[in-house]
Amino acid sequence: MSYRVDFTLKHDLKKFGIHDWNECFHCGNCTAICPMTKTGSLFPRKDIRLLQMGLKDKLATNLDPWLCYYCGECTETCPRDANPGELMMSLRRYLTSVYDWTGLSKKFYTSHFWEFGFIFFFFCAVIASFLIWLPLSGNTAELINDQGGVMINNLVAGISGASFVNIIEIGDWTMAILVAGLLISNILHMFYRVVIRDKEVKVPVYAYITEFWSLIWQFMTQSKFSKCEGKTYWVGHLLLMTGYSIMFAVIVVLLPEFQIEEVRPWYNWQRLMGYYATFGILFFLVYVTISRIRKSDWKSKFSHPTDWLFIVMLGLTTITGILVHIFRIGGMVSATYYMYVIHLAVLVPMILVEVPFSKWSHLAYRPFAIYFDRLKEYSRKSQNENKLVRAA
């Protein structure tokens, strides 16, 4: 089977953050230095080659970029300053747009108008939906509970606390299902492109089950990531990932237990979970912001606009969340209300843009890529064994 070279792909990829694809002359230094390279694989050199040649179809079946955690060693030691790490990063952005069947991802990556327009639209939509209920109902003193905190669910006039939580919960679930639906369909699309369409691969059915543990294990521990240099980054990333997942679970599944009127003591599980998640997210945010500003390591040297957008949106969401918490405990009714609205107005577009279409999507693609990669490897191994058996 032969693949058509495509002269234009490199130019298309510029918008995904690729600066220079000419420098690499395939010495293989990156492959030699990379802690993720498996025996016999040409990772990441081959991916650079596919990019240089514009082999679109081959790239689409290729999982390598997801196996890279961007430790930057290849870039640091590259004798041609070809920056393989950043090329892999850009390929991840490109692949995200390839897997996304809606085409929105490509729009967000390549057009500021689309990305900011989308965010702005949902920001306004959330604020508008709350503006309907303004102003606050009568006496603000009624909204202070026994512990002196703001009764957050009764802020809106004419809606009982229980109904309010219900409305928010329905909103959360809608968003979660929408996002999950998009992600799952994109992963199925990814599965189709990388496993089904790859004619060289035939995966036995039982392998899907036997290899499934790798998906879970990777998602929970990111153990592959720890193979790369820089333990702080791994710890930070793990904190972020767990913090984010907990927060996600809390606001979607456990909302009735989380968004409650009484202020529980600080050691209550509900508050501890929130604090852990906040700490995890903040820690990582501060860490990456500093390194991206200082450009202290290779992976922070080149920031695509979407990288900054991600940091800013997540930062705003976290800070507004913290402020809601503080204002509420401090019994500041109006401040709590407005901050809560702003918090949701930032959170919603962030989730809608980042999770299915942009940087956040890697939380799904990466573990599945590892899973699919293991499937493919399994198939290759069993095919080789079959060949050997037949030869014997």
Place this chain on the structure above:
Amino acid sequence: MEEIRIGVYVCWCGTNIAKMVDVEAVAKAMREIPGVIVAKDYKYMCSDPGQELIIQDIKEHNLNRVVVSACSPRIHELTFRKALENAGLNPYMFEMANIREHDSWVHTDRAEATQKAKALVAGAINRVRWHESLDKRSVEINPATLIIGGGIAGISAALEIADAGKQVYLVEKQSQLGGTVAKLDLLFPHLDSAQQLIQPKINRAMNHLSIQCFLNAEIREVFGYIGNFEAKVYQKDDLETEIQFGNVIVATGLKPFDPSKIDQLNYKRLPNVITSLELEEKLLSGNLVMDNGKDPKHIALIHCIGSRNKNHHEYCSRTCCNTALKYSNQIRSAFPDAAIYEIYSDIRSFGKGCEELYTHTARQDVMFLMYDQKGEVPKITEARHSEKVNMMLEFREQLSGEHVEVPADLVVLMVAMEAHENAKEIAHAVGVSMCGNSFYIEKHPKLDPVATTTGGVYVVGSCQSPKDIPDSVSQARAAAARIMADINFGSVEVEVTTAVVNEDICCGCQTCISVCPYTAIHFDAEKNVSVVNEILCKGCGTCGSACPTGAIRSRHFTDKQILSQIEGLMSMQLQH
């Protein structure tokens, strides 16, 4: 007859010889041989102290023969002959035994190698006994020079010699001077104009008072020897000119490889598959279009066509990589949006400014695709009608390991440089040898790169091996300098190891005359003997081995010397 006093010197060559040969044992064994006065071993015989050792011994022990057993006589025979001369001995009273290239470097058993060394040295000792003094001879030099080939190399050499006021005969096969360079548009690495470079030179050569140009001309045979050659120049209309000259420069250049020999390139069958020289024509005319007059959108350059492949030429043609890079730049400036593919097998952009050219080209948005030139070249086929391009190239891309298709409107084949079909005729006419690829062989690849084993004949430019312009011009001027030095000196030393006839024994059978390749022997009817013209004789010795009476002696390779050497060799044979 004087007493024979031989000095024997066994070289260690550092560890090169001493590691595999017990040099002390060899020297010791040689002392037992009659006539050997001294036998020594020393670390580096060719070094100044080593030579000084020989000179001192010659004086001190009154030696009249010297044997050095060391490396190949092709390397240091002249060094030691000079040393003998410095000590007041005739340089031919010397013999060398090769115990490095023929012994220590090729064997693995120290005892066997030592035994062999003893035999070789004993042979040399036995031979040197019969050596005789030979006197140097010199001949006068005719200051005119014949240059065959009027390309950039021939013209450069001609102008160099003519500017010094010496006569040059410049013989060109074509109807105009300039050779390959005159067919080029721009030159790598700086993309300057070839025409601006060559045309003034052509004009100067054509109008130079000391250069006589013969166009549409050829040389079929050259007679004579260094300093005194003669030949006829044949031109159209049976015009013949006789010329005499003292030196010859062969600068016949090269021709492009014919890619129709490679079937799957479909050259000649697909109109938009062209060779690099055909592209130069298009570039020179300023009309870089396809056969239908439209601009090409996808242009592929395929490297190494006919080069570096056992089926065609195993050598690298040296200029095609840089030329292809040059094309990429030219095409890029003509078509800023075109897709350019360099389908190469290794980029060899050596030379001043050339790696820079590669780096620059790589940034011109050129796609470099690697193929395996040892396997199959890309297959070029007509594209399907549904495609927007003319042709499709298929091959296995080496760096990705994938089979790829490359769309192309225009394909340029970077064809190899090869020797002319008539290279052999010229070689025979002037007496130079050819390598397996029909390029002329220089005297020494490193130390004597423009001279040949025939005195007074020089090879320059691409007839010696594929070359770019700077290398060709350097060689041309180097040969010119060599010739000017000889002309300036006025005479040149010639081979003394010629044949000589002992008229007392010669029976006048004339067998020698029939075997001599140089017509160097003629028959003196009056005396009824053969006579050797020692100027023409090159000392091959064929007459000597054919002579039924032993009347002809090959000086320095006499029967006596060689037979004695055999005895010496066998006196130290292995015990069995």
Place this chain on the structure above:
Amino acid sequence: MEFEPTIVAFLCNWCSYTGADLAGTSRMKYASNIRVIRVMCSGRVEPTFVLKAFREGADGVLICGCHPGDCHYHEGNYKCLRRYHLLQNYIEQMGMDKRRLHLDWISASEGKQFAELVDKMTQTIKELGPCQVKHSVETLT
């Protein structure tokens, strides 16, 4: 103890001797049974030289010249070739195996071929066993 033959080789200066030098500079390994004599051209090799070598105890004689068409002296190697066929007949009539005399072409670039040729020839002579010429001559006189 295994029979170790002695082989005398006549190599022309321009091609074969240079080829043998190349085998040396390339550090190729070959049997040490060979003893080289340099002549300017294979055309210089007289029948006397070959017979002398056998007379002095050589078990084999090897002559190497330039490839046909490449002779430095144009055609010395052809003359050698003609003489070689006659000489082979001659030594056969003397009661020797004609394989003891061998002619081959070695160019200046064929160091490897030279090394292989020497090994092959040594093997052949080993199989033929010692040459009896020297012994016979000494017994007769």
